[in-house]
Amino acid sequence: MKKYQSILLAAFAFSFVACEPEFENEVTNESYSKGEADFTTYVALGNSLTAGYMDGTVYRSGQQYSFPNLLAKQFAVVGGGSFTQPSFSDDTNDLGGLLLMGQQAAATRLIINMSTGGPQNLTGTPTIEISNLQAKAYNNMGVPGAKSFHLLAPGYGNLANVATGKANPYFVRHATSPNTTVLSDAMSMNPTFFTNWIGANDVLAYALSGGVGVSQEGNMDPSTYGSNDITDRQVFASAYTTIVNTLTSNGAKGVVATIPDVTSIPHFTTVPYNPLTAEALGGEATVDQLNAQLLGPLKQILTALGQGNRINSFSKTEGNALLVKDETLTDLSQQITAVASQNQQLAPIAGLLGQLYGQARHASRNDLFVLGTSSVIGTTSTAPIFANVPSPYKELFSKIGVTFPLEDKYVLVPAEQTIIKTATKEFNDIIWAAARSKKLAVADMNAIMGYLTGGIRLGDGQWYTADYFKGTGNMNKVLFSLDGVHPNPRGYAFVANEIVKVINEHYKAKLPMLVPGNYPGVTIKASN
Amino acid sequence: MKKILSISLLSLLATNTFAGGYRISMQGQRQLAMGHTGVAVIGQNAESLFFNPASGTFLKNKWSFSAGATALVSNVKFQNSLYNWSNSTTNTGTPFYFYGNYQASDRFSVGLAVYTPYGSSVEWDQDWPGSHLVNNIDLQAIFVQPTVSYKITDNISVGAGLIYVNGGVTFNRNLSRSMVDENGNRSDVTIDAAGVSAWGYNLGVTARLDDYVTFGVNYRSQIDMKVEGGDAKFHDMPSFLGGTYTNGKFDASMPLPAELTIGFSYQINDKWLAAVDYNHTFWKAYDNLVIDFDNPAIATSVNPRNYKSSGTMRGGLQFAPSEKFSARVGGYYDISPVQDGYFAPETPRNDALAGTVGFTYQVTPKFGIDFAASALHFKETKNSYDHYIEDGTHVSFGGDYRSSAYSLGLGLSYNF
Numbered sequence: 001m002k003k004y005q006s007i008l009l010a011a012f013a014f015s016f017v018a019c020e021p022e023f024e025n026e027v028t029n030e031s032y033s034k035g036e037a038d039f040t041t042y043v044a045l046g047n048s049l050t051a052g053y054m055d056g057t058v059y060r061s062g063q064q065y066s067f068p069n070l071l072a073k074q075f076a077v078v079g080g081g082s083f084t085q086p087s088f089s090d091d092t093n094d095l096g097g098l099l100l101m102g103q104q105a106a107a108t109r110l111i112i113n114m115s116t117g118g119p120q121n122l123t124g125t126p127t128i129e130i131s132n133l134q135a136k137a138y139n140n141m142g143v144p145g146a147k148s149f150h151l152l153a154p155g156y157g158n159l160a161n162v163a164t165g166k167a168n169p170y171f172v173r174h175a176t177s178p179n180t181t182v183l184s185d186a187m188s189m190n191p192t193f194f195t196n197w198i199g200a201n202d203v204l205a206y207a208l209s210g211g212v213g214v215s216q217e218g219n220m221d222p223s224t225y226g227s228n229d230i231t232d233r234q235v236f237a238s239a240y241t242t243i244v245n246t247l248t249s250n251g252a253k254g255v256v257a258t259i260p261d262v263t264s265i266p267h268f269t270t271v272p273y274n275p276l277t278a279e280a281l282g283g284e285a286t287v288d289q290l291n292a293q294l295l296g297p298l299k300q301i302l303t304a305l306g307q308g309n310r311i312n313s314f315s316k317t318e319g320n321a322l323l324v325k326d327e328t329l330t331d332l333s334q335q336i337t338a339v340a341s342q343n344q345q346l347a348p349i350a351g352l353l354g355q356l357y358g359q360a361r362h363a364s365r366n367d368l369f370v371l372g373t374s375s376v377i378g379t380t381s382t383a384p385i386f387a388n389v390p391s392p393y394k395e396l397f398s399k400i401g402v403t404f405p406l407e408d409k410y411v412l413v414p415a416e417q418t419i420i421k422t423a424t425k426e427f428n429d430i431i432w433a434a435a436r437s438k439k440l441a442v443a444d445m446n447a448i449m450g451y452l453t454g455g456i457r458l459g460d461g462q463w464y465t466a467d468y469f470k471g472t473g474n475m476n477k478v479l480f481s482l483d484g485v486h487p488n489p490r491g492y493a494f495v496a497n498e499i500v501k502v503i504n505e506h507y508k509a510k511l512p513m514l515v516p517g518n519y520p521g522v523t524i525k526a527s528n
Numbered sequence: 529m530k531k532i533l534s535i536s537l538l539s540l541l542a543t544n545t546f547a548g549g550y551r552i553s554m555q556g557q558r559q560l561a562m563g564h565t566g567v568a569v570i571g572q573n574a575e576s577l578f579f580n581p582a583s584g585t586f587l588k589n590k591w592s593f594s595a596g597a598t599a600l601v602s603n604v605k606f607q608n609s610l611y612n613w614s615n616s617t618t619n620t621g622t623p624f625y626f627y628g629n630y631q632a633s634d635r636f637s638v639g640l641a642v643y644t645p646y647g648s649s650v651e652w653d654q655d656w657p658g659s660h661l662v663n664n665i666d667l668q669a670i671f672v673q674p675t676v677s678y679k680i681t682d683n684i685s686v687g688a689g690l691i692y693v694n695g696g697v698t699f700n701r702n703l704s705r706s707m708v709d710e711n712g713n714r715s716d717v718t719i720d721a722a723g724v725s726a727w728g729y730n731l732g733v734t735a736r737l738d739d740y741v742t743f744g745v746n747y748r749s750q751i752d753m754k755v756e757g758g759d760a761k762f763h764d765m766p767s768f769l770g771g772t773y774t775n776g777k778f779d780a781s782m783p784l785p786a787e788l789t790i791g792f793s794y795q796i797n798d799k800w801l802a803a804v805d806y807n808h809t810f811w812k813a814y815d816n817l818v819i820d821f822d823n824p825a826i827a828t829s830v831n832p833r834n835y836k837s838s839g840t841m842r843g844g845l846q847f848a849p850s851e852k853f854s855a856r857v858g859g860y861y862d863i864s865p866v867q868d869g870y871f872a873p874e875t876p877r878n879d880a881l882a883g884t885v886g887f888t889y890q891v892t893p894k895f896g897i898d899f900a901a902s903a904l905h906f907k908e909t910k911n912s913y914d915h916y917i918e919d920g921t922h923v924s925f926g927g928d929y930r931s932s933a934y935s936l937g938l939g940l941s942y943n944f
Binding site: 020021022023024025026027028031032061074077112114459460461462463473474475476477490512513514515517518519520521524525526 | 603605607608609610611612613614616618657704705706707708710712766767768770771906908914918919920921922923924925928930931932
């Protein structure tokens with residue numbers, strides 16, 4: 001019997017050996033390494049892209065997905081410390097937007113309203129008060145709207161300067177003093193590692209305005225720049241070098257990011273140049289009417305003036321081009337009016353034709369339209385010139401993008417795109433040079449953005465593109481938020497991943513990667 | 529003492545009794561201890577009814593009863609060093625059985641077998657990185673099988689059983705890799721089907737080739753578990769989809785594949801018995817898991833599985849030094865039916881090597897107690913499931929998987 005007891009005991013012993021199986025190489029924090037970098041105190045410098053801005057604003061839940069916050073989680077595996085971001089605890093209803101002294105100063109975040117199908121500002125009043133001063137430096141020093149030189153500008157965080165546009169409402173909320181600078185607050189954190197993604201607004205603001213601003217080439221005083229202007233190259237170089245020199249002054253290492261070619265973001269690539277199908281115009285009869293009453297005669301006039309290719313008759317079978325005002329064209333207003341006056345039928349509206357179509361042309365595939373164009377195409381213009389125009393001319397000539405040329409702010413014509421591309425390249429050359437001089441890693445967001453327009457396939461097999469939200473067809477893979485400029489949470493995870501790759505390579509670190517597919521996309525609501 | 533030591537060492541070295549896919553091989557303590565062989569093992573106890581319905585007429589007593597249950601603990605670990613993912617799940621199961629046989633005459637016997645050969649319970653952390661494939665699954669089935677066995681000659685017996693299956697499944701997974709409701713909770717769906725019944729059959733032949741060698745063959749039919757009107761419940765849906773993804777019914781079908789087993793036993797002498805089986809399971813039947821929702825607005829969920837048919841080699845040895853006591857040891861090698869790229873975390877099993885051990889203490893000539901323990905060692909594997917579709921693109925999920933399973937079982941037999 002004793003023998004059997006022993007066997008029984010052996011069987012029980014056996015059951016206790018039943019512990020978890022072991023991997024040959026168990027994944028633990030020790031599987032990763034910081035390489036040559038020191039992530040103890042990570043500080044992120046930049047603009048809206050660093051702040052976690054998305055859907056046209058910063059809002060509480062979205063800010064959690066800022067790329068620096070996502071990066072800091074990866075850094076934590078290899079000794080990265082805590083990572084703080086400006087407080088948005090006053091964004092009670094997660095609406096974003098801004099208030100200044102109780103008055104709404106910026107719109108709430110964009111959402112997709114399922115009941116109407118399009119992006120809309122979320123209904124509600126913002127609760128983020130600009131004058132609610134935190135006076136605190138944070139690890140995330142990204143300031144939405146900041147240009148290179150703004151990071152060095154005293155008073156950029158002064159509440160008193162908000163009204164004059166010389167201060168930034170987001171920086172005002174957390175500037176440690178009215179006259180501090182963004183860079184100075186950032187340095188007060190004593191960074192051991194940094195990311196610096198500044199510079200996009202030095203050219204993006206011009207692009208977003210549809211090229212309304214001007215290039216400030218040669219103007220060395222940025223305090224005289226308009227908000228939509230392109231920064232002078234030397235001003236940019238000086239500001240950028242100062243920022244990088246200061247950030248590295250205590251031996252910190254980091255990553256600088258290049259400026260993406262903004263013309264490849266969905267803000268400019270979503271609205272086609274030729275959305276006007278016969279159906280969209282209101283039927284084939286409308287096409288006939290437009291050709292007979294306006295486009296035909298206008299083309300005849302312009303042909304007589306040697307500019308017949310500015311205007312084309314509409315097709316019933318294909319998408320027709322939008323009508324735009326191209327300020328680079330010779331203004332033929334007077335000539336058009338003169339020719340039209342000769343024609344018995346057109347004589348009564350000869351003045352109007354001249355005013356409307358002096359610099360008008362049909363768009364081509366080389367024109368880029370801003371996202372907001374889609375909501376004005378086909379709507380009725382209330383421009384002052386229509387004040388005294390009688391029916392039916394008023395109705396015929398006031399259709400925006402069809403008979404009334406889209407204003408400059410809606411379109412980037414090739415000349416404006418060239419200005420943008422040139423400035424982007426110049427600024428990026430400066431960024432590369434600064435990085436080389438300090439042996440910093442470069443996240444080439446410009447190149448990545450370029451690849452993204454063609455599609456980038458990640459390790460999990462998913463293809464990501466620079467497309468705008470298209471509905472249920474791409475809702476699980478769209479990377480951009482509804483403003484068409486900034487990434488959504490998934491897009492910021494994609495950005496963080498690219499930076500992880502660069503750090504791993506440049507600093508010989510081994511940081512874990514992120515899976516963008518596991519992060520949320522755009523917010524869709526049943527109604528608004 | 530030397531003998532005891534060798535058994536306990538074996539038990540530590542060897543590994544258990546869980547088979548490929550979602551099959552659990554624990555249908556009798558004595559045979560489990562012999563590597564779950566048994567298609568050609570005769571004259572033991574009523575357990576044989578499971579292994580071969582033809583064996584009823586070779587039982588020694590007029591009445592034979594056997595019942596038992598097993599405590600099963602299985603572990604699965606998952607990791608991916610690229611993303612710093614580590615997850616593990618420990619699940620328990622209690623497969624049980626009851627067998628009874630009555631020798632109506634020298635040539636004819638009838639019996640009843642009740643057993644639970646399928647079961648798969650895997651519970652990952654809710655919202656873990658593979659949550660779009662599975663959060664948790666619990667699959668259970670009980671088989672009730674009346675059998676008859678008839679001796680054509682003194683040495684050849686045939687048998688047949690009619691199988692009635694009653695089972696159920698609960699399965700939860702997230703709706704996608706990223707969908708959340710307004711409060712940031714991940715959207716998920718639970719499908720639940722209980723009381724699903726199906727029929728199958730079981731045929732066998734046992735032939736005593738001489739005084740030492742017995743041959744057996746057993747065929748178990750495929751059984752299709754058809755779920756009609758199971759419950760689908762959606763949780764934490766964003767409001768814009770709440771109107772589409774409404775709780776409702778679903779239909780689905782899951783095959784319990786056919787199996788063919790052939791084997792030999794060899795009565796070496798009075799004390800030693802050896803057995804080998806080869807089991808071929810027609811897993812190929814499991815090509816897709818299709819979940820068809822009654823709500824026409826919800827697209828049918830097609831989940832490719834693409835299993836391949838596979839085999840298990842089994843071997844066991846019994847040592848019976850006295851009427852009172854017998855000891856057993858065995859093992860098997862089970863080739864996984866899961867193909868590369870179809871490695872879904874709901875049945876994260878790789879090829880397995882099992883070691884089994886057990887003994888019987890015959891309290892009285894009629895009443896015996898059986899013990900069996902087993903350990904299953906699965907090879908570490910780096911594999912993935914590449915057939916999840918996200919916005920029209922195949923998206924892969926995978927990493928390193930490693931599993932193990934252990935069991936301890938108790939059985940009782942009463943023969944008279």
